[in-house]
Amino acid sequence: MTWLSSSFFSNFFRLLYPRACVVCxxxxxxxxxxxxxxCLSGLPLNDGIDEEADEVLANDLGIGHLYWLFRYDRASDFHKLVYAIKYRFNKELGVWAGKMLGERMKDISGIDCIIPVPLHPKREKERGFNQAFMIGTGIASVLSVRVASGVLKRVVNTPSQTGLERGQRADNVAEAFELGDTACVEDCHVLLVDDVVTSGATIRACMMELSKIKGIRVSVACLGKSGSI
Ligand SMILES: [Zn+2]
Known part of the structure; x- marks a missing residue:
């Protein structure tokens, strides 16, 4: 029965459970x-026309550059790309999207290492993984840099930012982060990675801690940037 190869079974499995586009x-x-x-050709990618606004935002957040892959709008089906990573546990999609973002920044970044925005340990245990870590892993593989996931710790298990107003978002995460082992990122240009940047409150709260590290420079990368910033 040598014809019953693994590819036979994988093709048979695909026939029963075909893979579906995460957007449509x-x-x-x-x-x-x-x-x-x-959907891939319709993805509202960052084409650079918003560079001035990004620079203003980067200055406001105290970071070097803000890199983002696509315009995030919860009214658009493209928000399902992030939803599928976070709530349908599609880790591989997170890495794939991170690689796509990494490809778009590899000629300009000068990044030494990646710091994913951490989840609280309880939230990470419930989800089974940190989506920012998966995205960061994809970026790191393209830029050939390391992922330093122990630098920043989330010490308060804050409720989701979804549905909160700008001021509420800032209050929600203001004291949420602490530094962990920072020796490995002293005098480095790090890339702080999150899934979506909306008000910038999470990034600002992380910066409050990261800016205490000797000689550190921080840029930020996210898959989706909300137009409401
Ligand atoms: Zn599609």
Missing amino acids: GDVLVDGEPFLCSV
């Missing part, structure tokens, strides 16, 4: 990774 739900064909080619 259409069945994917071979060669389409997580999004169908129609």
Whole structure:
């Protein structure tokens, strides 16, 4: 029965459970990774036209650069790309999207290492992983840099930022982070990675801690940037 090879079983499995586009739900064909080619070509990518606004925001947050992959709008189906990573536990999608972002910044970044925005240990245990770590792993593989996940710790298990007003978001995360082992990032240019940047409150709270580290420079990367900043 040598014809019952592993590829036979994987093809049979795909017939029963076809892979679907995480945005529109259409069945994917071979060669389409997580999004169908129609959704991939329609993804509202950062094409650089907003550079001035990004610079103002970066100054406001006290960071070097803000890198982002696509315009995030909860009214658009493209928000499902982030939803699928966080709530449908699609870790591989997080790495894939991180690689896509890394490819767009590899000629300009000068980054030494990646720091994913941490989850509280209780939240990470419930979810099974940190989505920012998966995205950061994808970026790190393209930039050939390390991921330093022990530098920043989340010490308060804050409620989700979703649905909160700008002021409430800032209050929600203001005291949420503490420094861990920082020796490995002294005098480094680090890239703080999150899934979505909306008001910038989480980034600002992280910066309050990271700026205490000797000689550190910080840039930020996220998959989705909300237009409401
Ligand atoms: Zn699609």
